[in-house]
Amino acid sequence: MTEFDLVGIGNALVDVVVQADDGFLAEHDLDKGGMMLIDPDRADFLYSKMGPATESSGGSCGNTMAGFASFGGCGAYIGKVRDDDFGKVFRHDMNAIGVTFRTPAGDGTSTGRCLVLVTPDAQRTMCTYLGAATELQADDIDGDLIKAAAVTYLEGYLFDPPEAKAAFVRAAEMAHAAGRKVAITLSDSFCVDRHRDSFVHLVDSHIDILFANEDEIMSLYQVDNFDDALQAVRGRCEVACLTRSEKGSVIMSGDEVHVVDAEPTTQVIDTTGAGDQFAAGFLYGYTQGRSLAESGKLGGIAAAEVIAHYGARPEVELSSLLPGG
Amino acid sequence: MTEFDLVGIGNALVDVVVQADDGFLAEHDLDKGGMMLIDPDRADFLYSKMGPATESSGGSCGNTMAGFASFGGCGAYIGKVRDDDFGKVFRHDMNAIGVTFRTPAGDGTSTGRCLVLVTPDAQRTMCTYLGAATELQADDIDGDLIKAAAVTYLEGYLFDPPEAKAAFVRAAEMAHAAGRKVAITLSDSFCVDRHRDSFVHLVDSHIDILFANEDEIMSLYQVDNFDDALQAVRGRCEVACLTRSEKGSVIMSGDEVHVVDAEPTTQVIDTTGAGDQFAAGFLYGYTQGRSLAESGKLGGIAAAEVIAHYGARPEVELSSLLPGG
Numbered sequence: 001m002t003e004f005d006l007v008g009i010g011n012a013l014v015d016v017v018v019q020a021d022d023g024f025l026a027e028h029d030l031d032k033g034g035m036m037l038i039d040p041d042r043a044d045f046l047y048s049k050m051g052p053a054t055e056s057s058g059g060s061c062g063n064t065m066a067g068f069a070s071f072g073g074c075g076a077y078i079g080k081v082r083d084d085d086f087g088k089v090f091r092h093d094m095n096a097i098g099v100t101f102r103t104p105a106g107d108g109t110s111t112g113r114c115l116v117l118v119t120p121d122a123q124r125t126m127c128t129y130l131g132a133a134t135e136l137q138a139d140d141i142d143g144d145l146i147k148a149a150a151v152t153y154l155e156g157y158l159f160d161p162p163e164a165k166a167a168f169v170r171a172a173e174m175a176h177a178a179g180r181k182v183a184i185t186l187s188d189s190f191c192v193d194r195h196r197d198s199f200v201h202l203v204d205s206h207i208d209i210l211f212a213n214e215d216e217i218m219s220l221y222q223v224d225n226f227d228d229a230l231q232a233v234r235g236r237c238e239v240a241c242l243t244r245s246e247k248g249s250v251i252m253s254g255d256e257v258h259v260v261d262a263e264p265t266t267q268v269i270d271t272t273g274a275g276d277q278f279a280a281g282f283l284y285g286y287t288q289g290r291s292l293a294e295s296g297k298l299g300g301i302a303a304a305e306v307i308a309h310y311g312a313r314p315e316v317e318l319s320s321l322l323p324g325g
Numbered sequence: 326m327t328e329f330d331l332v333g334i335g336n337a338l339v340d341v342v343v344q345a346d347d348g349f350l351a352e353h354d355l356d357k358g359g360m361m362l363i364d365p366d367r368a369d370f371l372y373s374k375m376g377p378a379t380e381s382s383g384g385s386c387g388n389t390m391a392g393f394a395s396f397g398g399c400g401a402y403i404g405k406v407r408d409d410d411f412g413k414v415f416r417h418d419m420n421a422i423g424v425t426f427r428t429p430a431g432d433g434t435s436t437g438r439c440l441v442l443v444t445p446d447a448q449r450t451m452c453t454y455l456g457a458a459t460e461l462q463a464d465d466i467d468g469d470l471i472k473a474a475a476v477t478y479l480e481g482y483l484f485d486p487p488e489a490k491a492a493f494v495r496a497a498e499m500a501h502a503a504g505r506k507v508a509i510t511l512s513d514s515f516c517v518d519r520h521r522d523s524f525v526h527l528v529d530s531h532i533d534i535l536f537a538n539e540d541e542i543m544s545l546y547q548v549d550n551f552d553d554a555l556q557a558v559r560g561r562c563e564v565a566c567l568t569r570s571e572k573g574s575v576i577m578s579g580d581e582v583h584v585v586d587a588e589p590t591t592q593v594i595d596t597t598g599a600g601d602q603f604a605a606g607f608l609y610g611y612t613q614g615r616s617l618a619e620s621g622k623l624g625g626i627a628a629a630e631v632i633a634h635y636g637a638r639p640e641v642e643l644s645s646l647l648p649g650g
Contacts, residue, residue: 047417048417048420050417050421051421052381052418052421052422052638053381053414054381054636055381055414056377056379056380057377084410085409085410085411085435085436086410089378089380092372092378096375096377097376097377110410111410311379313377
């Protein structure tokens with residue numbers, strides 16, 4: 001029995017969500033569906049060209065922690081904000097959902113933000129200014145939290161800020177030294193492209209539970225179909241959770257393989273956040289001692305909830321969607 | 326022909342919108358459906374008790390300007406923010422919707438915010454920390470804008486910060502000196518209670534176009550039914566626009582009286598913002614030289630759009646809803 005079920009480490013970001021059309025993406029050279037890193041000048045420029053927006057707490061791992069807490073899991077978060085309005089928003093929302101968040105605020109660059117352009121086809125195109133998230137350092141990794149959590153969960157986007165990558169390895173070592181598990185999500189295929197060698201090495205040497213979608217796992221092992229990726233990842237970590245949108249997911253652990261169908265959805269409004277919520281559901285099941293198949297189903301339930309509305313965090317208590325609950 | 330159709334003056338606020346239940350309102354002594362002014366300590370305390378929230382630009386008059394611009398009207402806004410994250414959000418959103426906003430940012434207290442608690446019955450209960458909005462002074466009233474706009478529109482909430490009340494009178498005098506019209510909305514019945522004598526005097530001496538809902542106009546003249554209020558306001562200003570939710574509106578000017586039915590709505594999700602958008606539609610029609618009855622209908626169209634979703638600003642281009650458009 002640990003104090004926390006899950007501690008997440010991620011880039012702490014506020015989402016600035018705006019409706020946009022394909023013309024806007026083309027005019028500003030933005031790859032639809034991807035996540036691009038941008039510098040502050042570019043962030044200011046794009047923001048000045050965007051329509052009226054809505055702000056809310058985001059960050060891939062932050063979204064996962066929100067889903068995890070919504071299922072009833074006991075979680076903590078490590079990430080870097082500044083003590084500005086957006087930093088206060090991020091901290092408030094973590095506290096409000098019952099996730100322990102005590103990483104000290106930085107006093108340098110402003111809280112990071114992700115400009116999220118939602119096109120009429122329900123896709124999200126993201127331009128991230130990392131801001132204070134780049135200041136997350138190995139010293140910010142709260143060893144007491146890591147040791148107190150059954151699983152440490154890391155987002156692949158952390159490989160973008162160089163200091164965070166070091167923090168990442170520190171966290172994995174601390175967790176394993178305490179006999180805990182380490183999980184990671186590859187985040188997106190562009191992120192895998194940027195850091196492929198590091199990710200391959202990391203999975204082999206530090207990761208127990210891997211989350212990836214079809215594009216990401218094919219990019220990681222540079223193969224051109226899903227089954228080849230499946231064979232490539234087999235045996236490289238304790239559990240691999242591979243998500244395939246409407247095709248559901250494949251969960252593998254040693255010789256055990258589960259093909260889990262997607263949950264039915266009534267509508268698809270905004271698809272991204274699905275991966276974050278799949279991880280939330282799977283990790284909730286896993287840390288509660290449920291089977292891999294059941295845990296995969298919980299991942300699918302959380303993903304189906306979040307794609308049915310705008311925004312990357314659940315709008316209902318996910319605990320109310322637990323089968324038989 | 327003027328450069329601007331409308332210039333609005335209001336408390337520049339960012340809305341912090343959260344779902345809440347009746348128990349939360351009771352526990353914290355909040356009057357459902359009203360707008361309470363709170364100090365920074367109370368704002369921090371309530372915020373710390375609230376669930377995860379979404380931030381977006383608000384302010385009654387700001388919402389009206391958003392609707393006005395969405396119809397295609399040419400507008401400007403005067404209001405006070407600080408140059409912090411929330412102030413930048415407010416300024417960005419004004420610019421993004423095409424409303425001229427050039428009031429210099431303050432360097433004192435932080436940008437004001439309105440904690441908006443949405444209960445399951447679709448009502449909004451608002452707790453406002455005015456912040457930088459209290460620093461709006463007579464000197465901030467941009468005479469060039471006032472002279473260049475056919476109508477100057479003021480929100481009643483401006484009577485809460487003392488300096489803003491003086492700014493308000495200054496604006497009305499400038500507008501009339503330039504041969505322009507002055508409009509006001511009474512904002513809410515609690516606001517009328519706080520400032521009844523000032524409002525009665527103001528309507529008699531400075532106002533051409535008055536917006537009020539049923540509760541507000543009955544409170545203003547301390548009568549207990551709508552018809553008595555109608556008789557009381559008659560002849561006191563050039564145009565009175567009285568809104569009655571699902572009963573539609575009554576528009577009066579001298580001997581001319583129009584009873585305008587409400588527009589049909591498919592769903593009612595979140596009712597406040599209806600008054601702000603009614604004013605937007607009416608003033609768009611009025612400044613385009615449409616009849617009072619047509620202008621009232623445009624008010625109803627804008628109100629019906631905004632109550633069908635969360636949030637106090639329109640989600641579609643209101644120009645697309647113009648009859649015959």
